[in-house]
Amino acid sequence: MTLISKLCSAGLLLSLATGAQATDCSEWARFSSSEEFLEPLSVPAKKIGKHLTSSEYSDGVVFSSRRKGKDVWLDIEEFPGTTTAIAGTRAIMMAGRLMDENFERLVLEDDGKPVFAISEPDLRAVGCQFIWAREGGQNPIALMRELYRAMVWYEDGRPMSAQWNGSLLGDTTLAASLSVDVLMPEWAMSAVEME
Numbered sequence: 001m002t003l004i005s006k007l008c009s010a011g012l013l014l015s016l017a018t019g020a021q022a023t024d025c026s027e028w029a030r031f032s033s034s035e036e037f038l039e040p041l042s043v044p045a046k047k048i049g050k051h052l053t054s055s056e057y058s059d060g061v062v063f064s065s066r067r068k069g070k071d072v073w074l075d076i077e078e079f080p081g082t083t084t085a086i087a088g089t090r091a092i093m094m095a096g097r098l099m100d101e102n103f104e105r106l107v108l109e110d111d112g113k114p115v116f117a118i119s120e121p122d123l124r125a126v127g128c129q130f131i132w133a134r135e136g137g138q139n140p141i142a143l144m145r146e147l148y149r150a151m152v153w154y155e156d157g158r159p160m161s162a163q164w165n166g167s168l169l170g171d172t173t174l175a176a177s178l179s180v181d182v183l184m185p186e187w188a189m190s191a192v193e194m195e
Contacts, residue, residue: 025128045101059087070104079191096127114154122150145175
């Protein structure tokens with residue numbers, strides 16, 4: 001082997017060996033924060049459901065979470081009828097910032113049935129830029145577009161939507177529609193409590 005091939009092989013092996021680590025938020029340092037509730041990778045992944053539920057930003061939504069193999073599964077147990085649909089999207093972005101363990105995907109489940117999945121690097125790319133309860137994060141509408149663009153149906157891995165066209169208005173409208181017309185009915189509606 002030539003020296004260049006050996007270096008390339010060593011680099012590949014190193015990237016494979018370190019690729020199993022959780023993505024940190026250093027790539028998005030401008031969205032760092034000194035507030036404890038925004039500390040990246042600060043909540044054990046298997047406890048993210050309890051953490052989201054107890055957060056003052058949960059809007060009364062009750063979550064549960066568990067590890068299943070290399071994935072973290074997140075379910076909505078209770079969703080108050082007076083809570084806006086965006087609470088589910090916000091919780092996913094919060095989880096993307098806060099979960100600390102190495103995992104391959106976040107799986108959104110409904111009563112034990114997996115519905116959607118998003119890879120850890122894609123979730124972190126959104127979550128690390130998401131700041132709530134104050135100014136200073138990336139535009140949440142832009143993050144919502146990225147979140148839904150990266151999300152797939154669990155069963156067959158097809159994209160949540162194939163209608164992205166690169167148009168700011170078109171993609172924003174599509175993301176809003178996916179939040180209300182796809183994510184809510186598929187993931188959260190069984191937990192909605194009518195008051």
